[in-house]
Amino acid sequence: MxxxxxxxxxxxxxxxxxxxxxxxxxxxxxxxxxxxxxxxxxxxxxxxxxxxxxxxxxxxxxxxxxxxxxxxxxxxxxxxxxxxxxxxxxxxxxxxxxxxxxGKLRLPPGFSGRALVVATDTGITAALGVARGAAAAGAAQLDLLWLVESDDYFVSEAFVRERLPPPVRLTVAGGFLPAGHPERPARACALVEDQLAAGPYDAVLCAGDGAVIYPLRDGPLRDGPLRDRLASLGAPEGSVLLESFFNNPLKKSV
Ligand SMILES: Cc1cc2nc3c(=O)[nH]c(=O)nc-3n(C[C@H](O)[C@H](O)[C@H](O)COP(=O)(O)OP(=O)(O)OC[C@H]3O[C@@H](n4cnc5c(N)ncnc54)[C@H](O)[C@@H]3O)c2cc1C
Incomplete structure (x- = not known):
């Protein structure tokens, strides 16, 4: 349609x-x-x-x-x-x-590698969509890292786990700093660096706070073999696929 x-x-x-x-x-x-x-x-x-x-x-x-x-x-x-x-x-x-x-936050049709999805805050909804779509297509190994303030911030961890297809490995970084906190981007970069050690990943998709996911793209996700893999997926060279829910640096407002 x-x-x-x-x-x-x-x-x-x-x-x-x-x-x-x-x-x-x-x-x-x-x-x-x-x-x-x-x-x-x-x-x-x-x-x-x-x-x-x-x-x-x-x-x-x-x-x-x-x-x-x-x-x-x-x-x-x-x-x-x-x-x-x-x-x-x-x-x-x-x-x-x-x-x-x-929206273009999706794994390419036929993708069969290993992907990392990073969600902050309400961005977990897009991450769930990506994970469930990948499972329905019979694709990929997928790790999901969710940075969230607390279990009652939005949907609960149990809600997410109930809906995640079994092969997806969910890590919840609870106690994440609240939106607008100046140390949020640095904290997120450190958490994602730890997660990258569990790789290598063939694709990375991020959704949520634009003030966090753009620094991730320009920080820990910028260099190394990931860059070439992402370029081969059609993502702009040196970048990851991003969906900013709020604080989009490219827009004045949503
Ligand atoms: C691609 C995309 C997908 C989205 N998907 C979802 C979704 O699945 N579920 C959902 O609840 N929202 C989602 N949002 C956010 C949603 O579109 C609205 O921005 C949100 O519901 C607030 O709208 P509002 O009219 O109530 O408040 P507004 O008056 O429009 O918003 C007030 C301010 O809060 C900001 N804001 C929005 N969300 C948050 C947040 N979580 N934390 C801090 N500030 C925030 C807005 O950018 C704005 O500056 C998505 C946004 C985008 C761009």
Whole structure:
């Protein structure tokens, strides 16, 4: 199915701890989404922002891409943010517009090597999508490193483990510094350096805090054999595949 916009219905919702919600969503016309694990959709929350624009927000699909009609997202409530509050409060049965699927955070079709996925914070949703997509395609050995403040920050570790395909090795670096902390990038670089010792890896994908994942790309992931392997996957030379959920240095706002 081509990218485009469609009307969607909230088919099911359940709370995830105190400040997040799991939503199952279907297209109203019953069509398939045509997404690959790691991709996201943009939901028009219907809220008009003070400048007159509609609040449209991106959410990564956490369900396996083996199922293309009913898909799941997990949404953390961010302060008084318009998008995350609407999706945490919206009634089951309500209809919204979305567009997508979007995004290039995915292992190439046929990839059979060893991959490392680094997620910070809510970026675990994209990591779940990548891992489940890779498993559905029968691919790859995959290690997942999740940097997160605490087990009640968003989805729990148990939630992630229940959904991870068995060959994926999950390491949770709990007690990670909160978003905005000036030592976050340096701490993340040290943790990723430790993880790289468990390699070698043929691909690295990172999702979450842009203030962390860009320094990872320009730090521990920059040099060595990884660079050539990533270039052969079509990633810009010397870089890794990144999906910034917030603090995107390339944008003023999401
Ligand atoms: C590709 C992509 C995929 C995403 N997938 C998810 C997802 O699966 N689940 C999810 O909950 N969110 C996800 N997000 C974030 C989401 O799009 C919204 O930014 C978030 O829900 C806040 O929107 P809001 O309108 O409530 O608040 P806004 O008013 O838009 O946001 C307030 C501020 O908080 C920042 N922010 C967003 N998330 C965080 C965070 N975790 N920690 C600290 N600051 C943050 C925003 O960048 C903004 O500066 C994703 C973002 C992108 C770009």
């Amino acid at each position: 081509a990218q485009g916009s469609a009307k969607i219905r909230i088919a099911h919702a359940e709370p995830l701890g105190q400040g997040a919600r799991l939503l199952r969503i279907e297209r109203v016309d019953g069509a398939e989404l045509g997404f690959a694990g790691g991709q996201y959709v943009i939901i028009n929350t219907g809220v008009t922002l003070p400048g007159g624009k509609l609040a449209k927000r991106a959410y990564s699909l956490i369900s396996s891409d083996a199922e293309q009609r009913a898909v799941e997202i997990a949404v953390k409530r961010i302060g008084a943010g318009p998008g995350s509050n609407v999706l945490n409060d919206i009634a089951v049965g309500a209809e919204l517009e979305w567009s997508g699927p979007w």
